[in-house]
Amino acid sequence: MILRVGLTGGIASGKSTILRELARLGCVTVDADAIVARLYRPGEAGHAAIVRTYGESVLGPDGEIDRATLASVAFSSADEARRLNALIHPIVLAEEARMMREAGERAEDGIYVVEATLLLEAGGRQRYDRIVVVSVSPDVQIARALGRGMTREEVERRIANQMAADERVRHADYVIDNNGDEAHALRETLRVYELLVADLAASKKNPGLAPGA
Numbered sequence: 001m002i003l004r005v006g007l008t009g010g011i012a013s014g015k016s017t018i019l020r021e022l023a024r025l026g027c028v029t030v031d032a033d034a035i036v037a038r039l040y041r042p043g044e045a046g047h048a049a050i051v052r053t054y055g056e057s058v059l060g061p062d063g064e065i066d067r068a069t070l071a072s073v074a075f076s077s078a079d080e081a082r083r084l085n086a087l088i089h090p091i092v093l094a095e096e097a098r099m100m101r102e103a104g105e106r107a108e109d110g111i112y113v114v115e116a117t118l119l120l121e122a123g124g125r126q127r128y129d130r131i132v133v134v135s136v137s138p139d140v141q142i143a144r145a146l147g148r149g150m151t152r153e154e155v156e157r158r159i160a161n162q163m164a165a166d167e168r169v170r171h172a173d174y175v176i177d178n179n180g181d182e183a184h185a186l187r188e189t190l191r192v193y194e195l196l197v198a199d200l201a202a203s204k205k206n207p208g209l210a211p212g213a
Contacts, residue, residue, distance in 0.1 A: 003200040008119040009134030012145040014178040021189040032116035081161040133172035
């Protein structure tokens with residue numbers, strides 16, 4: 001039996017750190033951004049869809065998708081963000097489903113975590129048994145994103161075109177507060193992991209508790 005978990009949060013909320021720790025604790029993890037990066041490679045379905053929609057202006061000299069250029073177009077407004085999401089999400093979801101299915105075939109029990117920034121916007125609540133939201137304040141988001149080399153304008157535009165933080169939390173079964181240092185984040189992750197382990201154990205006793213099991 002498996003417990004399907006969706007892990008999400010806004011830009012620069014620290015989702016990758018949380019995902020790595022969940023993997024260390026024993027979860028099977030899927031990074032949606034890594035899937036997107038692979039599907040954006042020449043010859044893949046995502047690359048073809050992007051070029052078909054946006055033209056070759058979003059390609060670099062090597063034929064690879066220039067993700068910074070694509071982001072400047074796709075996140076220029078909420079409508080453009082929805083356009084990109086509608087284009088890419090079905091491809092990514094199909095790949096996620098394939099990976100989760102194969103993982104499920106390799107093991108009888110486990111917690112399977114898919115991390116994606118726009119998981120809820122893509123209707124993810126219906127695909128997972130539990131939703132975990134990584135929560136940070138806007139000031140922390142901006143500071144961390146600036147530290148990654150983004151401009152304040154880029155960060156604020158991304159935040160504005162993503163689901164509001166309080167709305168994201170309303171969809172959560174569990175919330176990981178990542179406003180502190182890494183040690184705090186790891187403690188929060190362990191706390192939520194233990195709750196998920198308990199959920200899986202309860203689901204094994206009563207399969208009706210986990211709709212995706």
